[in-house]
Amino acid sequence: MIREAEEAASQVQSDAQRLETQVSASRSQMEEDVRRTRLLIQQVRDFLSDPDTDTATIQEVSEAVLALWLPTDSATVLRKMNEIQAIAARLPNVDLVLSQTKRDIAQARRLQAEAEQARSRAHAAEGQVEDVVGNLRQGTAALQEAQDTMQGTSRSLRLIQERVAEVQQVLGPAETLVTGMTEQLGGFRARMEALRLRAQQQRARAALAQQHAEDASGSALSAQEGFERLKQKYAELKDRLGQSSMLGEQGARILSVKTEAEELFGETMEMMDRMKDMESELIQGSQAIVLRSADLTGLEKRVEQIRNHINERVLYYATCK
Known part of the structure; x- marks a missing residue:
């Protein structure tokens, strides 16, 4: 049982560290996507408000902006983020639990050693019935205490593992949403760059x-x-x-x-x-x-619609921070 507790503690520590890295990377990716999206929105605004931009180019950019689609609505993303925060709030302090687990394992080893010593003394004093009974009682109590300690530790470890699994289940779809929007914006940025070069050639x-x-x-x-x-x-x-x-x-x-x-x-x-x-x-x-x-x-009204659409996307990404 002690060895199983040690293995479970090691697995929990590994899962917790991996989850922490995963959440940190996802947050950094979201923040970078928000920054790049805001920059792209500003570039689109500058491009559309440039008096030298011809009508056909504005029409093409407008259609490209309106063709963008959100993998999901902002309310869904916000709900996912709230779920992650709620699960994280219920997650025990992994470091404290692991530290307590180490102490419990050390105590269990000590109690197990005491039980072994009591058993050895019982075998050495086979002729003295009272001493044998006392030593056996002492060993049994030590083993029971060790078992109780290990059971408490196992419950704490299972709780952490369940919370880690819940966070991973919520985090996976959120990462998929971010990846989908990032890929779509990447294609739009390339198209915008081509349109910008074309506009420069037209101005020349x-x-x-x-x-x-x-x-x-x-x-x-x-x-x-x-x-x-x-x-x-x-x-x-x-x-x-x-x-x-x-x-x-x-x-x-x-x-x-x-x-x-x-x-x-x-x-x-x-x-x-x-x-x-x-x-x-x-x-x-x-x-x-x-x-x-x-x-x-x-085209003023159409450009205004595009700007409103872009502002909605900024609001969407702002909820991810």
């Missing part, structure tokens, strides 16, 4: 398009100024041709210059038409950007 392309538009606008302005100067020169040349009555070689040169000027004027007109077409395309592109920006206003 928009900035490049804006730069091209500014360059084209500057070129158009310069071409317009040159065209106005050319029109002025052409008008002066026509006046001179109208006033001049010269013939011969000088007149031929003037007519040649006039012809070249008309050709240059025609090419310039074509260039101006192309510049106007480019300007029209740029204006249409700018209007499209304005329209897409206006679409963001219509």
